[in-house]
Amino acid sequence: MPQNCIAPKPQYSNSNHMEEPPELTQPHNPSVLATMYPITLKFKEVVYKVKLEHKGLCWGSTWTCKEKTILNGMSGVVCPGEILAMLGPSGSGKTTLLTALGGRLGGKISGEITYNNHPFSGSIKRRTGFVAQDDVLYPHLTVTETLVFTALLRLPNSLTRDEKVQHVERVIAELGLSRCRSSMIGGPMLRGISGGEKKRVSIGQEMLINPSLLLLDEPTSGLDSTTALRILSMIKRLASGGRTVITTIHQPSSRLYYMFDKVVLLSEGCPIYYGPASTALDYFSSIGFSTCVTVNPADLLLDLANGIAPDSKHATEQSESLEQERKVVRETLISAYDKNIATRLKAELCSLEVNNQTITKDACTKSHTKHEQWCTSWWHQFKVLLQRGVRERRHEAFNRLRIFQVVSVAFLGGLLWWHTPESHIQDRVALIFFFSVFWGFYPLYNAVFTFPQERRMLIKERSSGMYRLSSYFLARTIGDLPLELALPTAFVFIIYWMGGLKPDPVTFILSLLVVLYSVVVSQSLGLAFGAILMEVKQATTLASVTTFVFLIAGGYYIQQIPPFIVWLKYMSYSYYCYKLLLGVQYNDDDYYECSKGVLCKVIDFPPIKSVGLNHMWVDLSIMALMLLGYRLVAYLALRRVK
Structure with missing residues (x-):
């Protein structure tokens, strides 16, 4: 269960608990990056529905448009320095929820999403890094060119070109991209850098702005276990510097799973667990879903999200009766969540003490204006x-x-x-x-x-x-x-x-x-x-x-x-x-x-x-x-x- 978030000091603090490398947190020129203010992200009862396509038309009361619920009652809180992982099978709504938390989801969405008790705004947008699942990069640019052009566009005009390039050099060194810095990104018809290196370049593009909130969609997708561990270790290190990190992940290994601070487990858009990653197995055991063998926690959680009880002998079979059995398991888990987690979580979210410090104006944004401001001319x-x-x-x-x-x-x-x-x-x-x-x-x-x-x-x-x-x-x-x-x-x-x-x-x-x-x-x-x-x-x-x-x-x-x-x-x-x-x-x-x-x-x-x-x-x-x-x-x- 989430504890009251005590927002850490901004990133320039010299507190000993911060492990963020000094080259990213304290640039040579103190004005290179906007000061990183900690962001506490809360979301309450988030519901998202989409209209299903129809051959007919929806006119007044004559026709009724059907809606599909993608997210149903998602709640939680992520504090600075924490990593929240969203787990669930394909189509469970992980990416949709991540997109909503990043302020990028259009359509019919209800509930409340706040950042330091404030709604999403241009100031928050400037301080948010979003890494999509697919690495969208220009294939004919080198790693250095990709990051330099991103820095020139995203860092403010108050910095000189040389200062921006120096900051790119620090990011390249921190992300371990020095060996491939002069290599082309590559694409389907052009040989380039590896998948893990592309993922680090995508993360590096977001790290250039020194984000307070970092959102990652499947950052380990398609990578081998060693590369995935290296990527997540880097993300863990970034979070330890006071950033709020949220990631979706499909099926992490046990080594990756225990690097998460909190876990949200989704099943067909409904939450069935929210809390510390380390206590997930104990929770499910307490409601009657325990296993007698040693298992990767993520595997057990995904089985439960699919409606498969632990040690089930019919996990891979398909029949109408088994589908009914899985439906019963999911309904039991949702009911247990409402009884054991949702009520307590709602009370904690209401009483949560958050640093009310507002995002003050920086080189890129002015919080008092309604018009979108730009870092560069x-x-x-x-x-x-x-x-x-x-x-x-x-x-x-x-x-x-x-x-x-x-x-x-x-x-x-x-x-x-x-x-x-x-x-x-x-x-x-x-x-x-x-x-x-x-x-x-x-x-x-x-x-x-x-x-x-x-x-x-x-x-x-x-x-x-x-x-x-x-x-x-x-x-x-x-x-x-x-x-x-x-x-x-x-x-x-x-x-x-x-x-x-x-x-x-x-x-x-x-x-x-x-x-x-x-x-x-x-x-x-x-x-x-x-x-x-x-x-x-x-x-x-x-x-x-x-x-x-x-x-x-x-x-x-x-x-x-x-x-x-x-x-x-x-x-x-x-x-x-x-x-x-x-x-x-x-x-x-x-x-x-x-x-x-x-x-x-x-x-x-x-x-x-x-x-x-x-x-x-x-x-x-x-x-x-x-x-x-x-x-x-x-x-x-x-x-x-x-």
Whole structure:
């Protein structure tokens, strides 16, 4: 049972009981980190329900929407210096409860969650570290780069870059990452550091802000027992410095189990035990669930959470009667919890004396303001995110396959249209249309992947309050421009001269600018599709349909579109790009040899006549509106991502 929490002194105290290494708790410059104030976390009768999806609609009293209870009456308290472990089978609600305690759970939640007797706020958010189960890291950055960029974004502007880098060095040394500091993180297709090292990097990202409250979701998942012990020993050491630590864990070994101070055991969203880890077996023995063999306490607790009584001979069998028996066991455990633990816990939570010290303003937050404050300026966030984005995606943008694709298509096209004579105007117009189509669609398909692939990273970093969405969006889109414009520039240089288009430097430069303009507009539409759907397959399907429509309505294949559907042509940026390229190559006074010895006006050639060579500034303006409109839609769509 929880004892009254006596909040320890802040982390800068010299009290002997603190084992936290001095390099993390007392930086060289005392202003490197905000002072770590102890946080006592209490949660009372937390209930969380979700609506089940229905084919029908829920209208007033006619239809009744069914709800599923994910958490049902969770209560407890965690004091500074303690580790609370949440145990339970898969689907029992561990991660949901952890997310709720971290202030990240939306939806219908009731009950009370307080931090030093105050509700969740921006100040608490700045002092909370949340380590998700999956290590969401950029694969092409090194360990040092990952932590340095995190420090630059999360530590306040009052510190210099050198001070932030020095703090990163201390965290790297403390977490034992010195050996892999220059190694890439890696991913599914890229060899990198080990799983245990990735987990330590994820923890290191949160330790950079010197959190008072540290939440970890399955920190030992997928790790061998030795690595898991090393990770948990590090977490134990961090807690001993006055931090409040809460972790979910699926099936810890006995060595890990006895490192926890308190345990919460969940069964289908209901608590069946809360108290010291060391007394869990005694409690269950006292209510009739004892075992005659030596067993890992965590194994016994998980069996009970699944409704399996100790020493049961039917633990692995499945039948209707056995399922009924398990239901009875769970109901017995819930009833025993209500009788033996819940009442006493409720009384203790009500009488608990907590240090009423409020979180005072620090370098990042002001507790009296309702508006979210930021550790760093918008411009600083933009610069750091731009630098990080360019460094991460330089491998992706200039990989050999993409270069080979573009260069090979350029040379093949150049050979097919090799030095096309001026009299072959049909072939020349076809080449110009090929320009508009290829660089109208290729960037779109690349851009569709942008935000869906970064969704998890965006959610993680935005949940931590690392940066403004606007700074991320502009850095992400502007940072792509040099990388995305380099290949089309090379493409135009190759195919323009091989194809024998107008050999005039001004005409060439204008043609290149029109193509690059089309690339940016196309990329904008791809970003909008990706941001709206946030699912690669759906976004790719929508992009395919759109490009097909733009292709046939682009002004080359069909010159006389029926009036009732002609509006499709004006929605196609490929149409405007095609028209602008024709306007650069030709003017109203140009002639071509339409038959032997006969000259005809270029403007009378059907594919050119259908689009015209005038009103170029209008076309440029329409494409500018598309560019801004698509990107605005993408930004607004990203704001919906929670």
